Amino acid sequence: MNGKIVRLISNLYTVKCGENLYECRARGKFRNEKQSPLVGDDVLIDEKKHLILSIYPRKNELYRPLIANVDGCLIVTSVKKPSLDLHLLDKLLSLITFYAIEPVICFTKVDLLSLEEQELIADLKKYYERIGIRVLYNTEVTKIKEIIKNRIFVLAGQTGAGKSSLLNRLDSSLHLATDIISEALGRGKHTTRHVELFLIEEGFLADTPGFSALDLKDIDKFSLRDTFVEFEQYTCKYRDCIHFKETNCKVKEAVENKMILQSRYDHYVQFLKELEK
Ligand SMILES: Nc1nc2c(ncn2[C@@H]2O[C@H](COP(=O)(O)OP(=O)(O)O)[C@@H](O)[C@H]2O)c(=O)[nH]1
């Protein structure tokens, strides 16, 4: 029978075949082949012996969390408490774009802002949308569900940004613990390997926050440059212009003319310097 692995606790996999769930173990041969099934894998199982027999080819695999076939990442970004962190947002956008996964920005806690502050967030939303990134508010449950539909998404974002609350909003039967305190108390749970995909209507969302421990150091400077997708439309004097110390740089001109957001460019230069170190 064909199915998808939706949960792994210690060495026990839960495989979803249509509407049914099967608890399976991985066949011994995987260990010899130094391969192991991952959450997100499409697999062939022997449903009577409760064994995973083989893994279908993967589109990609993430290490944190360990999930295969990831289509997108919801970057849960709080605008207050914790305050808006555009440096982190741009870093996550670059990382996710580099891994060829679709980033989607999800702003939370806009209700804590004054109307004036809300305008600033709306402007920011427009900028990121203009460069081709989808941006939503956590209140837009229907739109978020549409994006996840038939795909696998992971969450990213700081502690307290509202990731668990978002999952609860998407599926009120989940009752996930929210708040920093309950999360801190739950730390012990992470000693066993536990990765789980929640079925949100017809899509999957991982409960484990991804990307937080990753950084950009494995990326070369040209790849970093290319993750800033809005730079691509400018043709500089030098074809391999890195838009930093070069003269006649159209990207730097665009920053001066406010066509490119100053914070985006500043973060780009900061990441570039981190790579050079
Ligand atoms: N006012 C407000 N509070 C929120 C919102 N989303 C989450 N919270 C609160 O922020 C705190 C942290 O949320 P949680 O979901 O645990 O964050 P996580 O660490 O990213 O999983 C909790 O007290 C939530 O009730 C929101 O949109 N507005």
Ligand SMILES: [Mg+2]
């Ligand atoms: Mg949480």
Ligand SMILES: [Zn+2]
């Ligand atoms: Zn340039």
